[in-house]
Amino acid sequence: MSYKTYTTEAIVCGSRASNTSDKSFLRFTKDAGMLWASAKSVREERSKQRFALQDFSLSKVSLVRGKTGWRVGSAEGQGNFFERASGQTGRAGAARLVRLLRQFIHGEVTHPLLFEDAKEALTQMADSEGDAANILAIFTLRLLYRLGYVAKTPTVERYLEEEEWWMLPPLPEAAARVVEQAKSVSHL
Numbered sequence: 301m302s303y304k305t306y307t308t309e310a311i312v313c314g315s316r317a318s319n320t321s322d323k324s325f326l327r328f329t330k331d332a333g334m335l336w337a338s339a340k341s342v343r344e345e346r347s348k349q350r351f352a353l354q355d356f357s358l359s360k361v362s363l364v365r366g367k368t369g370w371r372v373g374s375a376e377g378q379g380n381f382f383e384r385a386s387g388q389t390g391r392a393g394a395a396r397l398v399r400l401l402r403q404f405i406h407g408e409v410t411h412p413l414l415f416e417d418a419k420e421a422l423t424q425m426a427d428s429e430g431d432a433a434n435i436l437a438i439f440t441l442r443l444l445y446r447l448g449y450v451a452k453t454p455t456v457e458r459y460l461e462e463e464e465w466w467m468l469p470p471l472p473e474a475a476a477r478v479v480e481q482a483k484s485v486s487h488l
Contacts, residue, residue: 305373308332311418312357313398317343325372326354328401330415333408337363337370352377356394358419368403369472381422393425393432400440403488404447414446417465424466435466441479449482 313334314326321343328334342350352359352375362373385391393427405411421439425432438459444450445460452460455474462468471479 303366305363306363308361308363309360309378309415309419310361311398311401311415311422312353312355313402315353315355318470321347323353326402328359328405328415328418329363330412331410332363333410334405335370335399336362337365337372337406339372339375342372345479349375354380356382356398357418358381358422381426384426386426389432390425391404391440393436394422396436397421397425397439400436400443404443404486411446414443417442417446420466434468434470437471437476437479438465438468441471441475444479444482444486447486449486450478453478 308329308331310327310329312325313328315326318324318338321341323334324338326334326336339349339353343345343351349372351378353372357380358378360376360378362375364371364373368395381394382391386396405414417439424435431446431484441450441456441459441466445452445456450456455472456478459465459468459471459475
């Protein structure tokens with residue numbers, strides 16, 4: 301019996317070791333949503349995939365859906381946002397963003413626009429040190445909007461529609477209150 305292979309971009313949001321050299325990865329994928337996928341012998345020193353499957357990595361991955369869940373067929377690393385960040389605020393911003401993804405995204409539901417926002421936010425936080433808090437705040441607003449927790453109002457409209465949203469000024473106080481209220485209403 302043959303299995304279909306899915307190739308997509310993915311951000312590694314976490315991992316856990318299993319057995320002697322195996323590992324399972326929580327991946328936010330562009331085409332399949334948030335899912336756990338296991339990889340055999342990836343913790344061995346001779347493994348060619350181990351660098352592409354580190355936490356905070358962006359990679360192009362081939363996934364196979366088997367009887368017991370998803371498996372990583374191959375992975376090609378495109379960079380690690382945590383390692384690329386030049387300072388502590390960029391690394392902390394990447395960790396907070398991944399924590400937000402883990403908190404709010406569940407299941408194999410595709411969110412391609414949200415994936416692109418997350419990839420852009422991680423890239424911008426790794427490249428520009430001072431704006432990490434602002435980028436994270438605007439990303440949080442966009443995340444909550446894309447998941448249906450925030451309505452488009454004149455207060456937040458600019459932050460939701462701008463193509464280069466990471467360059468916008470900090471959220472006004474009213475928009476920050478909308479984000480906090482949406483977080484509390486979500487119960488996540």
